[in-house]
Amino acid sequence: MTRVTAQVTDRIAGIYADGWSRIVAAMIRFTGGNWDLAEECAQDAFAQALQKWPVSGVPDQPLAWLTTTARHRAIDRIRRASTEAAKLREVAAMDLEPPPYPSDSEIPDERLELMFTCCHPSLSLDAQVALTLRSLAGMSTAEIARAFLVPERTMGQRLFRAKQKVAHAGIPFRVPPPHLLPDRLPAVLHVLYLVFNEGYGDPRRARLCQEAIRLARVLTALMPDEPEAHGLLALMLLHNARRSARVDAGGNLVTLDEQDRTLWDQAQIAEGALICERALRQRRAGPFQLQAAIAACHATAPVAAQTDWPQIVGLYGQLARLAPSVIVDLNRAVAVGMADGPDAALPLVDAIVGTGQLDGYYLLHATRADLLQRAGRGPEAAGSYRRALDLAPTDAERRFLRNRLELC
Numbered sequence: 001m002t003r004v005t006a007q008v009t010d011r012i013a014g015i016y017a018d019g020w021s022r023i024v025a026a027m028i029r030f031t032g033g034n035w036d037l038a039e040e041c042a043q044d045a046f047a048q049a050l051q052k053w054p055v056s057g058v059p060d061q062p063l064a065w066l067t068t069t070a071r072h073r074a075i076d077r078i079r080r081a082s083t084e085a086a087k088l089r090e091v092a093a094m095d096l097e098p099p100p101y102p103s104d105s106e107i108p109d110e111r112l113e114l115m116f117t118c119c120h121p122s123l124s125l126d127a128q129v130a131l132t133l134r135s136l137a138g139m140s141t142a143e144i145a146r147a148f149l150v151p152e153r154t155m156g157q158r159l160f161r162a163k164q165k166v167a168h169a170g171i172p173f174r175v176p177p178p179h180l181l182p183d184r185l186p187a188v189l190h191v192l193y194l195v196f197n198e199g200y201g202d203p204r205r206a207r208l209c210q211e212a213i214r215l216a217r218v219l220t221a222l223m224p225d226e227p228e229a230h231g232l233l234a235l236m237l238l239h240n241a242r243r244s245a246r247v248d249a250g251g252n253l254v255t256l257d258e259q260d261r262t263l264w265d266q267a268q269i270a271e272g273a274l275i276c277e278r279a280l281r282q283r284r285a286g287p288f289q290l291q292a293a294i295a296a297c298h299a300t301a302p303v304a305a306q307t308d309w310p311q312i313v314g315l316y317g318q319l320a321r322l323a324p325s326v327i328v329d330l331n332r333a334v335a336v337g338m339a340d341g342p343d344a345a346l347p348l349v350d351a352i353v354g355t356g357q358l359d360g361y362y363l364l365h366a367t368r369a370d371l372l373q374r375a376g377r378g379p380e381a382a383g384s385y386r387r388a389l390d391l392a393p394t395d396a397e398r399r400f401l402r403n404r405l406e407l408c
Helices: 003-030 035-056 062-080 085-092 111-118 125-136 141-147 152-168 181-200 203-222 227-240 266-280 287-300 309-322 326-340 342-355 362-374 378-391 395-406
Strands: none
Touching: 003 035, 003 062, 003 111, 003 125, 035 062, 035 125, 035 152, 111 125, 111 181, 111 203, 125 141, 125 152, 125 181, 125 203, 141 152, 141 203, 181 203, 181 227, 203 227, 227 266, 227 287, 266 287, 287 309, 309 326, 326 342, 326 362, 342 362, 362 378, 362 395, 378 395
16 A cells, blocks of 8 residues: 555545534435435445555545535435336436535535434434434444343344334424423433443443534534533543543553543643633533533542532532432432541441332442442441442452452
């Protein structure tokens, strides 16, 4: 491979990352909602670019070139499939000779429509995630299957059913009208955060974090006046900034207070904190903004001992009022334990244990064990550590808990 070819290939890869979803969205609109044809035509356009651009050079308007090439491909496919009069009329109604390439800036950006279609509430959550990663992130079926640790055939069936549901249920390819937007935007945010969390704990799936952050940037650019979208982006940046310090060279978990803060990405922290601050200034605080504010308290403390735990307790109190959940109650109890000591937090955790709602959640038992250990109640802590150990989902977490159990 010549140096020029390698440079062009890298350029195409960059255009693919930013342009795939725009082309797919445009082709879904052009083909009347035929998702498979839209994706096939987009793939064909990039394949032609890989073949032609190393020879001819990258066009001045690459997105327009790709979109027009995909459009030609769609017309050819529809023409070949047109054996019925209705299909012939459909082709006749089309502009079979697309106009000269427009500028990239003149191509409508329909990614927002694509996001809301992928995350439509009539689709299952699994289907929403799969469609988002395929259509917006441009990940192959095999890549998505590997990321979610399921067989490729299973993921392929999930995508097929999702596209069929979109087609047969008449799910509109549009941004919801204003009166529905407050109910629909949280679904989009939830899917993006789920994608991020799926990649956060496992280095093999780190690409999911990057794609979630990239898509959140797209969302904030397309919806600049939605503070919760900015809150989600800030939250993901602040968490992702600490990624390299979460696990040591031996693959063992490192708790937040013990992490080497010189490994944290200070640029991401600064960006995340600034985005969070700007979002909160709009005085429409939502769950993601409050979680981002909590993450900023951790990330901006120069050392663990200077973390503002009373402020974190207050933020969790606001979050509990705005979006009550037992997980928020548990996290608030942890913050109380750091601000006021383990004896103040144990009754809060025991109350959660008493509800039975999180009995299968290992972090509940690990939290209780840590508080008991810090309160000098070693034998009781050991029992909770054993329960957490039975429920821990990964080897790294089990190693961490075994080490703590040995200290009881």
